[in-house]
Amino acid sequence: MFDLDRWHEIWITITHNKSRSVLTAFSVFWGVLMLVLMVGSGNALEKGIFSQIEGFATNSCFFEANRTTLPYKGFRKGRRWNITNSDIPVIKEKVSELQYISPMLFSGGNEKNVVRGDKNGSYRIKGCYPEYDLIEKSKMLYGRYVNDIDIAEKRKVCVIGERIYEVLFQKGEDPTGKQVRVNGIYFQVVGVARSTSGVNIGGETAETVVLPFSTMQQAFNQGNIVHLLAATAKEGVPVKKVQDQILEILKQQHQVSPDDKDAVWTMNIEEQFKMFNYLGIGISALIWIVGLGTLFAGAIGVSNIMLVTVRERTKEIGIRRALGATPRNIIGQILSESVVLTVLAGLLGIVLGVGVLRGAGIVLSQGDQFFKDPQVSFGMAIGSLLILIVIGAMAGYIPAQRAMMIKPVEAISEE
Known part of the structure; x- marks a missing residue:
């Protein structure tokens, strides 16, 4: 059942010392704001990176002939050679996992x-x-x-x-x-x-x-020269497998040493794509580590202030205990105050952060920018709210334990 008196009391406690409450809430507000802005910026950077390869087959690889660096079968090192038209039907015949090929x-x-x-x-x-x-x-x-x-x-x-x-x-x-x-x-x-x-x-x-x-x-x-050869692997086939097979065929066709690592320049787009993917994961992990660290620092500030509040309300808590308030009532009251203060500050940080990202998105949409549509998902906002509730409860736990340990007689007699 909704206890209006309890929430009214929480509000009076929070607003009793406005300056202290504002300063306490600011650390949480700032932490949430930074987390939202960093997550939104990280999402925009990730979208910008992946927009650069959107429309390009990530299951592709490329080949170009270079000078040989090893002697082989009577040929000196440093020999020039070229990929030719005749290589294409051989590759098509021998590489069953090949999807497309284009000289x-x-x-x-x-x-x-x-x-x-x-x-x-x-x-x-x-x-x-x-x-x-x-x-x-x-x-x-x-x-x-x-x-x-x-x-x-x-x-x-x-x-x-x-x-x-x-x-x-x-x-x-x-x-x-x-x-x-x-x-x-x-x-x-x-x-x-x-x-x-x-x-x-x-x-x-x-x-x-x-x-x-x-x-x-x-x-x-x-003539029959090919400057560059492009190929893709069938769905579900690692590009590296097709890449290695084509490399082997090209070297066999043109009498190039199998151990010559530099005779054929090759690029695996799938590997480049994975690098971008890992970069995105790394950025996201760093953002959450820094953001959550800032939030927990704010939680410590809330906890310290709540300890001061409990000490100031020692006599009040003692009277409550004397009138029959259970430890559960006292703990619930302190925890509620901590959670409410934390969540209010956090919600303000989320709202302001989303607003800033929205404004930045409108500005960035005016041109072809590398940052694309900075925003946070609804799921992230809900997750942040749940984290705030947990952090608020953690911040209020120690002060609540301190309040529960206050003995009624000692509290009433305290000046």
Whole structure:
């Protein structure tokens, strides 16, 4: 049953010495405020980190040929070699866990190498298979990505980045079917792409012209050379397994020593993703350790003040005991005062913290910031409230024990 008199008495006790109550509550308020702000900032940082790899296949790996560093089968160290077209069918045949594979070619952004009429710019050129769009996903603003027919027929088509479109075309103009000159050769635009990820291989999607891989090889006299090889593992298969198998095949195909660690540069995106994940866990753990430490420091302050309060109310407590108040009543009263003071301060800290995060989120949403939507979950707020109740009870336990040990006769006679 709700005891109105008891809660009224708690309120009178807390407001009897306003300055002391405010100073006591401030330590808890500050601790909760810092915890909310740190958790919200940590969430924003984590979202910012993961937004950079959103849209990029985290089950992917990449390979590039480097100079050999060990002699092997009559070849000297320091030999140059290249990944070639013939490696791709061998990899597809021998690596059963392979999901997608795409060879890639790159060409630097020469001075004004992309031209349409009197408009031009210097941009990166990239040749790849249609499968690459399943690794580094693009959002098509117009048209489509390169497809298998483009590869088979070596069509002179291209996909231009969003920034290139803005430079070469009028706003709102449909560029599909129009011609642009890339490194002196005319290509028909079949699509305009926007990046969905902060990870870009071979240049930013917005400032890159994508050509069918076979077309780029032929048009720019690249022979059968592959600059970079991209591959993904099937769902549930560790990327490391596919990565090791492809490394072994490439070395076998090109007479490279199995012990040569530097002859093939390789990058495992899954491992990079795990590093980001561990970083997020570490940041969250550090935030909670610091935040809870601050809260417990506040709880110690509450406990000390409650001890002073109990000492000041020694005579009052003695009279209560003499009138029949049980130890349970006395302990309940002190604990209630401690919990109420702690929870009120904590709730104020939560409300202010959420408000600050909300305001910061509105400001950050105005631009493309690394911090994304700083906020705390409803579950975290409820969890914080439960922690506050526990901390309040802990802070009041020792003062409550002290109050229970007061003997009525000694308390009444105390001046």
